[in-house]
Amino acid sequence: MVRRAGLRKSNRNPMRTAHIKLTSKRQATFPKYVCETLGVGPGDTLILAPVISGTETEWVLRSEKNDMPWFGALRSYAEGKDHSPSAIKASIAKEMRRDRGGR
Numbered sequence: 001m002v003r004r005a006g007l008r009k010s011n012r013n014p015m016r017t018a019h020i021k022l023t024s025k026r027q028a029t030f031p032k033y034v035c036e037t038l039g040v041g042p043g044d045t046l047i048l049a050p051v052i053s054g055t056e057t058e059w060v061l062r063s064e065k066n067d068m069p070w071f072g073a074l075r076s077y078a079e080g081k082d083h084s085p086s087a088i089k090a091s092i093a094k095e096m097r098r099d100r101g102g103r
Helices: 034-040 085-099
Strands: 001-002 046-051 054-063
Touching: 034 054
Parallel strands: 001 054
Antiparallel strands: 046 054
């Protein structure tokens, strides 16, 4: 059983059942609405994770790129800056002074 995660409201009927046929090489073609719901396209990697529910094993399908969308989001702010403990403490002290009205 495959459960869909992260459904978007823009789909007409996102809860309809998807039928996927495997080729002899175990390749599958996903319906367009499933790919749109997952936010994936050609070359993207999908994660298929087993979940035990009672006596059955269900499979959860999700996009790898949506797994940690926050990861690396602040990299551009951190590049080229000193990350030593003393630099971090100085930065915190500077912001605390600024928040208190000092400069």
